[in-house]
Amino acid sequence: MEGWIPTKRLLKITEFADKLCGNVEPIHRYIYLYFDKVLRVSMTDGCAVANILFSKEFFPFEKVYKIPIQHLKGLLKGLNEKENPFIRMLALDEGLKIELENMVLNIESENDKKPVFKIKEPILISSVNLKSFIKSLDFCSIQGMEGDLIRISSYKEDVYGYFSGYNIYTYSYLGKTSKSFSIEIPYVTIRHLVKSLSLISDEKIDLYLNTNALLIKSKGLYINVCNNKISDNFKIDFNFKPLEELKINTEEFKKILNKIYTTLPSNIKIYIIFGKDSYIIAKDKNTTITWKLNLKFKYKYLIEINPRKFRSLLSRLKNKVLIKTNENSILFIDNNNFLDIKVKEFSK
Numbered sequence: 001m002e003g004w005i006p007t008k009r010l011l012k013i014t015e016f017a018d019k020l021c022g023n024v025e026p027i028h029r030y031i032y033l034y035f036d037k038v039l040r041v042s043m044t045d046g047c048a049v050a051n052i053l054f055s056k057e058f059f060p061f062e063k064v065y066k067i068p069i070q071h072l073k074g075l076l077k078g079l080n081e082k083e084n085p086f087i088r089m090l091a092l093d094e095g096l097k098i099e100l101e102n103m104v105l106n107i108e109s110e111n112d113k114k115p116v117f118k119i120k121e122p123i124l125i126s127s128v129n130l131k132s133f134i135k136s137l138d139f140c141s142i143q144g145m146e147g148d149l150i151r152i153s154s155y156k157e158d159v160y161g162y163f164s165g166y167n168i169y170t171y172s173y174l175g176k177t178s179k180s181f182s183i184e185i186p187y188v189t190i191r192h193l194v195k196s197l198s199l200i201s202d203e204k205i206d207l208y209l210n211t212n213a214l215l216i217k218s219k220g221l222y223i224n225v226c227n228n229k230i231s232d233n234f235k236i237d238f239n240f241k242p243l244e245e246l247k248i249n250t251e252e253f254k255k256i257l258n259k260i261y262t263t264l265p266s267n268i269k270i271y272i273i274f275g276k277d278s279y280i281i282a283k284d285k286n287t288t289i290t291w292k293l294n295l296k297f298k299y300k301y302l303i304e305i306n307p308r309k310f311r312s313l314l315s316r317l318k319n320k321v322l323i324k325t326n327e328n329s330i331l332f333i334d335n336n337n338f339l340d341i342k343v344k345e346f347s348k
Helices: 007-021 069-076 130-141 187-197 251-263 307-314
Strands: 002-006 030-036 038-044 048-055 065-068 086-092 095-100 103-108 123-129 149-155 158-165 168-176 182-186 204-210 213-218 221-226 244-249 270-274 278-284 287-293 300-305 320-325 329-334 337-342 345-347
Touching: 002 007, 002 048, 007 030, 007 038, 007 048, 007 069, 007 086, 007 187, 030 069, 048 187, 065 069, 065 095, 065 103, 069 095, 069 103, 123 130, 123 158, 123 168, 130 158, 130 168, 130 187, 130 204, 130 337, 149 187, 168 307, 182 187, 182 221, 187 221, 251 278, 251 287, 251 307, 300 307, 300 337
Parallel strands: none
Antiparallel strands: 002 086, 030 038, 030 065, 038 048, 048 221, 086 095, 095 103, 123 204, 149 158, 149 182, 158 168, 168 337, 204 213, 213 221, 244 320, 270 278, 270 300, 278 287, 300 345, 320 329, 329 337
16 A cells, blocks of 8 residues: 655654664664554554554555664655655555655565553543653653663652662652552663653643553553552652751852863762861862862761762752751752752761
8 A cells, every 4th residue: 555654754753763762772673563543653662662643644554564763764864854745655565665755665574563552441640741741750760770760659649750879869740640659660761751752742641550551641642661560658758857948059069060070980979068168079099179169057967979970960950959958868959859868977
C-alpha cells in the first residue's frame, strides 16, 4: 500500500524516538511501524514502551516494519520541509520503501514483533502540568546514575519524585492525587522520559497505574513504564523544624562551583561551612583552596558534598532560594524542588 506522510510529522516522531530509546542499548534504537485502524508507531528503551498515533491518512497493511532510528535521522538530516512537505511510503510484502528527494530507504520484512503493552483497568493517579512535571522529574533524578532507581510516591494528597545518593536527598512535587502508591523506575528511563516528553506540546498529561506499570497518556500518545512497587516509607522529613532560615542568591555558589569543576578532579569532594564566617574548602593532594561565602548563620554547620552533583542541582534552581537549617540538614527550597544535604558536623 502507498501513502504520503507529512515530513514534519516524521521528523517529530524520529526526534521523539531518538530521545526515548536513548543510546545505552543500541538494540532498542528502532521504530516499529504498523497499521491498527490508523497508522501507528511503537518504540522502547527496554522499560518504557511508547505507542503513538502516526497518521490517520494511510491505507491498511498487515506487516510490522522495523526501522532503524539512525537511518531515519540520516535520511532527514538537513531536509527543507517547505521544499519537501511530504514523504512517499510504500508498505509492501517484501518490505517498506521510503522515498525522499534523491534518496530511497528500503526496509526488508523480517516478521518482527512490535513492543506492546496492555491497558487493563488503569487507575488515574494524577493529571499534571507537563512543563512543571518535566522540570520536577528532571531535578529529583539528575544526581542519579545508571543502575539507580527513582521513586515516585504519594504522600497524603501529593505526588513526589524522590532520590537519595551519598548524603544528598532530592525530591520534587509532581502533582495532586487521591490514590496511595509508591513505585520505583530505572534512572535511565526517567532521563529518557525527561528528554522525550520535552518535545510534546500538550499542556497536561495524565498519569495512571496500569497493573505493574506507570501509564503516561497525552493526545495520541501512550507510554507504559515498567516499575517496582515498594511499601517502605519516605525518608523525607516533611515536618522539618528549622533552627535558621535565610533567603540566598545562588549565583555566588554557582560561580565557585564552575571554578571547582574546571580546577579539580571529578571524583573530589568539597567541604562547605555555614556559620558566622561561611566558606567552601577543597583539597587535592597537597593543595587546599578556600572560597569565602557572603553568608552568615548563627550556628555552625559542616557538610561534605560532591561539587559536580551540587553544581548540577543548583543549575536547576532559581537564583534566589530559601535555605532552612537544623542540626541534621541543610534544606534548599525552590517552589516544587527540595535539596536536602545532611550535616556532617554541627555546633552552637
